[in-house]
Amino acid sequence: MSEHTHTDAAGVEHVESADAAAAVQEEHAGAIVARDEHGEIETHYANPGLAPHIYRRSDIDKTAAQRREREVATLFGLSTIGTLIFLVSYFVFKPADKQGNSNQLLSTVHYSTLGLGLGMGLALFCIGAGAIHWAKTLMPDDEIVQERHPMHSSAEERAGAVEALKEGAAGAGLGRRKLIRNSLLGAMAPLGLLALVPLRDLGPLPGASLAYTAWRKGVRLVSDPSRNPIKAEEVPIGGVVHVMPEGIDKMPNPLDEEAKAAAIVIRLAPDELHERPDRRGWDYNGIVCYSKICTHVGCPVGLYEQQTHHLLCPCHQSTFDVTHNCEVVFGPAGRPLPQLKISVDSEGYLVADQDFQEPVGPSYWFRGEN
């Protein structure tokens, strides 16, 4: 008889319940007492074995089985109807190519989507439901017991494998022919370069490109997306204008430039402005301009609250105080939004006085001290 309990290397008691179950069932037929080889009472109950099979109605009643059969057939029939619905929907609902408002088209697309989806859903679902119903009610449902063997191979097989490998290694002389081994390793080691080096042309090196934007001295601020220049006196107190540098659309990569240059113009009452001494004169009559690219991970910070003068980023809720140089008052951003020094040109339109004096947008390793 196999042992019932043993203690493994870690000192934990285990029960080989499989053996125990089989043995106990033979000897005691349902009794729960078992003794190990020392005659001690066992620490665990014996596995009672499979529960008696419960027959389904379709197993014992022929009419019930026939009913099940009809149910399965009905489900498969419904599936066919689903396919029909799909086909009909495909040919009935065609996108109209007429001009004018597209709401008619959207309705057609809606009916098409609904018809195709319901048809397809019905066709597929009912095949699945039919198959499973068939399996559950009409296919044999006796539980089958199969043996499970330990994953590891027998000791002989293991020894054989080791032997085979040893023999092979000896044949190749891996241990003896050091020159071959070392030169092979030396040849393999740099192979990764074959894959890595050609990736170099994935993109240019960053250089200083992240530190500069399209703003220059004298470039007009134009509204985004309408591209109208902005007269300073026309910006109302409490008003905002989302701006881009004039002429940005004609630059080589306009979207790349927009991604750095996007800015927001806000007019505060002059007494609300608390400028840093070194930023004195960066505004124009209470009109300030800040980068719209969040210093956290780069979302456009466009959400201006007129009463609190807070700029809020809709992505991660970093909040910047416009009255205090856009310092962070809440949220994950680590730095204030960079400010653009502005003035007006001879016609009274707002212009930039210089580029941003620090890189805009998310922080990065080579950002510099600012």
Added chain:
Amino acid sequence: MRRLTVPWTGLTRRRRHRFAPLVVLAAALGVTGGLYTALAPSPHAEAASGVSTASIDQGRGLFLRNCSSCHGLNAEGSSDGPTLIGVGAAAVDFQVGTGRMPAANVGPQIVKKRPSFDAQQTAALAAYVASLAPGPAIPDKSQLDYTNSDIAKGGEIYRTNCAMCHNFAGSGGALTLGKFAPALRGTSPRHMYEAMITGPQSMPVFSDSTMPAKDKREIIAFLRNSAKEPGPGGLSLGKIGPVSEGGVGWLFGLGALIACAVWLGAKAR
């Protein structure tokens, strides 16, 4: 023999765990309620009411009875409310016409409700405030005629200037400290226009000089179209982006499939 029960495989757990879901639900509600009380900005109520007739004088009468306690007897403002001198008729029409004024509660933000005054009374109040000093006027019919406006252009202007607060489809969004940008689907073109030129509460001012009237009409055209546009894909799920989609995916996608799996795994009778 008694039927075998396996409590934790979920086959026959009804008997003993009937109330477990209720207990969990009650606990969850309790926690949610507690959090709500802890986090909700506390509003305190202020009563307001009023009835009267038109014209500047009558508007003044209405003002004295309904507004002056906060805005001052001559609309010069007080610690409870800002001055109304120079805010213009548009501001009054928006605030009173959307029911925000007179304010019923002073929470983090004054909210839209059923207007306290009819159209005529609102016009009288507006006329009175407009008579105090020049300010943005109520837009006339021609300013609001957006029938031939470019919807697509309006969408582009909207996404640059408005969507960061009001969301891509005008569903509204959160601001700081309990304030929010309201949903725009039910807002009338006139009120939209007035909001843009007057900048009510947290909203900044988009004056006609920095955002021409044409642009505003395009925005309105876009929003009106968006509000009545049929959803080609079926239920819109609130037009608030992937969060509601995730919830539906778990609940009705995976949930339905797990229900099917339970059916699959249950023994047929």
Added chain:
Amino acid sequence: MAMLEKAAAQVGGTIDDRFGAAGWIKKTARKVFPDHWSFMLGEIALYSFIILLLTGTFLTLWFQPSQSEVVYHGAYTPLQGLKMSQAYESTLRISFDVRGGLIMRQIHHWAALIFVSAMVVHLCRIFFTGAFRKPRETNWIIGTILLTLALIEGLAGYSLPDDLLSGTGLRITEGVLLSLPLVGTYLSYFLFGGQFPGDDLIARLYTAHVLLIPGIFLALITVHVMLVWYQKHTQYPLPGRTEKNAVGYPFFPVYTAKAGGFFFITFGVTALLSSVATINPIWLFGPYKPGEVSDGTQPDWYMGFLEGSLRMMPPWEIRAWGYTVPMNVLVPALIVPGFMFTALGLYPFIERWVTGDDREHHILDRPRNVPTRTGLGVLAISFWLILLAGGANDLFAITFHLSINSITRAFQVLIIVIPPISYVVTKRICLGLQRRDREKVLHGRETGIIQRLPDGEMIEVHEPISDTEKWMLTQHLSRRPLELEPDTDDNGIPRRRLLLSKARARVSRFYFEDRVEPPTPAEVREIETSGHH
């Protein structure tokens, strides 16, 4: 019929002549699969993957993975005349001009959401029942890799249409890449082909999304499923199930019908959902422009935990010697998920080290019988759920009229407080349940009937439970902490790696100090013979 059989025999013969498949078919057709609904969770993920391959192939027939600028002149008025990328334009065309295009897009996207959620629930089932134990650690590792890849595959997928929402997501991805010390800018420039947004990214993501990652997926899923097949499925500790057998239904015909049918069910349910519920309405978002953004910018749910992690991180940025390390991005977007997935992948090995258990396990654990593991699992889930909820803090604010600032601060506290509480509470609940099981075995089930004894004492009548039930409540191992090995070995020589051994003993105590031993038959008999209480 005889004709049919003859024809089948001929086909069979032809095949066997060439592949000698008869032996394999004989074995396979009768191979037994244990049956339980929770074993279907992985299948939902597998079938969703097949749905994704099928619908995805349909979409590639029209999609243009290009950022070249075009002016829209399609059917949809609200975008008429706007500049956009070809990627966005072709997605609009698939939605509005290709019949069945929108339903295919919606099935593809809903299937993606279900795919990842099924993986997560499948993972939880494996974890809490201990199905990751020897010999199945490899499959656990493969599963962890599949889940990680699924997140990247999803991000790449929803970025392809180049709409405003996905563009904002890519902008955040750029910000996250830039946060990496030293190499950040280079990686970003190599990925985007230069500055953000550049012209190359969509095409590159497309290759990754339709070829590279699905290829890896296909290979790993094949190994995953073959290992389940080869190592045989685990089973719950029900009567007759042992470590040395597998009890269930044969692969052919029962499991073929059930599993095959379930594929159609999965596809059908996904199609039905897609027919009634919009997903990712890209026409509403508009084309991507770097100056635009919408309120409520969230990723698909499976990336939500990273979004929440970014939102609740305090503004901590290190600047020293002219270099910047944005910990406010690096920690929540890379270190936190890196730690989470590493811990996930290593867990089976940690537990094996703690238990010193080298045996095979094919019988699943009841979660209550492994209180520390169950507690740690709930700890991890609560941590993840709070991060996920944090990603929707603005929607909480507007839905429940709360202050977004208070919500964010509350999440900052909850993320630290709730996980340990969840651990302790879960562990206590597990131990309580084990104690109840023990009572039930010793004294029977409480009937709720109160009886008055002749001496006036009131007792509750206990109904004895069946032997089967007694076995089920006591069949598990109750592990005890590892004993600390002596500092010196038998020869009095100090042991090497003493510290490690001490640490191991300490962790083992943490795991198994609190435990409820199942009653032994001897204990039960003692109580039974000493008169019913």
